[in-house]
Amino acid sequence: MTKMLKGIAASDGIAAAKAYMLVQPDLSFSEASIDDPEAEIKRLEEAVAAAKNELKIIKEKAAANLGAEEAEVFEAHLTILSDPELMGNINDKIKDEKVNAEKALKDVTDTFIAMFEGMTDNAYMQERAGDIRDVTKRVLSHLLGVTLPNPALIDEEVVIVAHDLTPSDTAQLDRKYVKGFITDIGGRTSHSAIMSRTLEIPAIVGAGSATTTISEGQTVIIDGIEGNALVDPSNEELKKYAEKSDAFAKQKAEWKELKDAKTVTADGKNFILGANIGTPKDVEGATDNGAEAVGLFRSEFLYMDASELPSEDDQFEAYKQAVEGMNGKQVVVRTMDIGGDKELPYLPLPEEMNPFLGYRAIRISLDRQDIFRTQLRALLRASNYGKLAIMFPMIATVKEFKEAKAVFEEEKEKLVKKGVAVSNDIEVGMMMEIPAAAMIADKLAQYSDFFSIGTNDLIQYSMAADRGNERVSYLYQPYNPSILRLIKNIIDASHKEGKWTGMCGEMAGDQIAVPILAGLGLDEFSMSATSILKTRSLLKKIDTTKMQELAKKATDDCETTEEVVELVKEYTK
Numbered sequence: 001m002t003k004m005l006k007g008i009a010a011s012d013g014i015a016a017a018k019a020y021m022l023v024q025p026d027l028s029f030s031e032a033s034i035d036d037p038e039a040e041i042k043r044l045e046e047a048v049a050a051a052k053n054e055l056k057i058i059k060e061k062a063a064a065n066l067g068a069e070e071a072e073v074f075e076a077h078l079t080i081l082s083d084p085e086l087m088g089n090i091n092d093k094i095k096d097e098k099v100n101a102e103k104a105l106k107d108v109t110d111t112f113i114a115m116f117e118g119m120t121d122n123a124y125m126q127e128r129a130g131d132i133r134d135v136t137k138r139v140l141s142h143l144l145g146v147t148l149p150n151p152a153l154i155d156e157e158v159v160i161v162a163h164d165l166t167p168s169d170t171a172q173l174d175r176k177y178v179k180g181f182i183t184d185i186g187g188r189t190s191h192s193a194i195m196s197r198t199l200e201i202p203a204i205v206g207a208g209s210a211t212t213t214i215s216e217g218q219t220v221i222i223d224g225i226e227g228n229a230l231v232d233p234s235n236e237e238l239k240k241y242a243e244k245s246d247a248f249a250k251q252k253a254e255w256k257e258l259k260d261a262k263t264v265t266a267d268g269k270n271f272i273l274g275a276n277i278g279t280p281k282d283v284e285g286a287t288d289n290g291a292e293a294v295g296l297f298r299s300e301f302l303y304m305d306a307s308e309l310p311s312e313d314d315q316f317e318a319y320k321q322a323v324e325g326m327n328g329k330q331v332v333v334r335t336m337d338i339g340g341d342k343e344l345p346y347l348p349l350p351e352e353m354n355p356f357l358g359y360r361a362i363r364i365s366l367d368r369q370d371i372f373r374t375q376l377r378a379l380l381r382a383s384n385y386g387k388l389a390i391m392f393p394m395i396a397t398v399k400e401f402k403e404a405k406a407v408f409e410e411e412k413e414k415l416v417k418k419g420v421a422v423s424n425d426i427e428v429g430m431m432m433e434i435p436a437a438a439m440i441a442d443k444l445a446q447y448s449d450f451f452s453i454g455t456n457d458l459i460q461y462s463m464a465a466d467r468g469n470e471r472v473s474y475l476y477q478p479y480n481p482s483i484l485r486l487i488k489n490i491i492d493a494s495h496k497e498g499k500w501t502g503m504c505g506e507m508a509g510d511q512i513a514v515p516i517l518a519g520l521g522l523d524e525f526s527m528s529a530t531s532i533l534k535t536r537s538l539l540k541k542i543d544t545t546k547m548q549e550l551a552k553k554a555t556d557d558c559e560t561t562e563e564v565v566e567l568v569k570e571y572t573k
């Protein structure tokens with residue numbers, strides 16, 4: 001019998017394939033004393049040899065799919081497994097204390113991990129602690145006879161089933177084989193969901209019990225349009241969804257015809273539709289989908305894709321590639337927004353109770369100015385190759401914006417003095433994603449060249465509802481009048497100062513929100529590239545004067561999200 005799972009629709013499209021369980025196995029073991037140390041050492045050696053074999057395959061795959069740099073981490077793991085001191089210590093422990101290999105491995109590696117983690121002034125050595133932890137897990141899995149899943153080893157079409165996917169897990173997914181994914185937790189604006197849209201992989205997040213309902217190898221249909229998954233579907237169901245998939249492809253082909261068209265409403269008002277990107281490689285998808293700008297380049301993905309802080313030159317190349325690829329159209333690069341659900345293995349941050357409310361984004365940049373200044377120099381140099389704008393993430397106060405801008409001006413002046421070519425009209429703006437900032441938008445508009453509303457965070461902070469927590473996803477209400485009023489305040493404040501406002505949160509591509517946003521006078525909509533053409537098609541049909549009336553009613557008269565949705569339906573009939 002077919003089982004049905006309901007989750008949050010994260011990325012459009014339909015997929016059907018066998019389930020691949022990306023679930024961490026239980027690696028707990030019992031300690032035991034042993035009589036035959038030689039046999040135990042042999043068991044350990046076999047596990048180490050198996051782990052090495054596996055790592056060699058993963059390394060080759062990673063090098064082929066992701067590049068040599070990405071593969072280096074696995075070389076580091078192989079080196080650890082050949083380290084005579086580490087291995088010698090484990091063997092000695094088995095011999096001297098007559099304990100089983102699992103216990104000896106764990107005790108010795110724990111000592112090394114503690115030692116490296118203690119080197120707080122040496123980020124490189126701290127990072128080695130993570131490597132040893134990974135390697136220990138791999139050897140343990142072989143000792144225990146369980147398999148550690150690895151997306152790099154997938155070589156047939158699958159649907160990934162996972163409790164959660166981190167952005168770096170998602171980055172490793174190979175579109176050729178990974179046809180879709182479903183996770184237990186997460187929300188529509190968690191970063192793995194955002195990336196699934198960039199990669200155009202149909203996805204469902206927050207499905208609750210995917211990992212306990214689905215077993216390895218079962219056929220799963222992912223309906224990323226509705227957020228439904230069917231496990232062990234019947235032939236009729238497979239046929240029905242194949243038809244739905246065809247219809248979706250046809251609809252996409254119709255939208256494609258608008259690729260080179262301008263974004264104009266029925267009454268002739270122009271809007272800019274931009275794409276959100278994570279790396280320069282995404283520029284191709286942006287232009288293929290008719291982007292008129294890049295409204296958000298999440299530069300932190302450059303940091304997350306590297307094994308150490310990216311150098312000024314590496315960053316310069318990436319920003320240059322993006323502005324050149326957009327051929328004179330504006331590219332808004334957001335400075336590093338690390339923290340929350342975006343971590344850097346080589347920049348260990350102290351563990352926090354509330355990472356989304358903690359040390360992140362501009363707070364890190366203003367504190368670690370070495371990192372910030374390197375990024376700003378790279379951006380300034382790249383500005384000479386196209387139309388580049390910069391914005392700062394998570395600005396809460398006027399003081400933060402002024403400080404960040406001052407650092408930018410200092411770096412600019414230094415480069416100009418050195419004779420480096422730098423554009424003279426770089427717009428410097430800020431993300432509007434903290435309610436405090438939205439309330440003083442009139443003040444901030446005096447300093448910031450533009451605003452880009454980050455609704456993903458603005459909504460979670462306004463509603464006090466974690467954007468990645470499916471249990472409170474009912475509170476994640478983009479159309480709630482409270483959110484619409486904040487947005488209105490931001491747009492009006494910027495217009496009063498002659499500035500423009502864009503939106504780069506996922507709400508910008510939300511088909512119910514778009515008519516209201518057009519009515520509120522939003523200037524630029526930036527979204528997952530795959531949402532651009534359907535949004536252009538929608539805007540073509542609407543009349544802005546009518547949408548202004550809709551927006552006024554939604555912000556002034558409505559009490560609930562549901563009322564707003566009804567109103568939009570009525571106005572766009």
Ligand SMILES: C=C(OP(=O)(O)O)C(=O)O
Pocket residue numbers: 296298337433453454455456457458504505506
């Ligand atoms: C665009 C945003 O930034 P991010 O999703 O990267 O936090 C946002 O918060 O809306």
Ligand SMILES: [Mg+2]
Pocket residue numbers: 433454456457
């Ligand atoms: Mg944000």
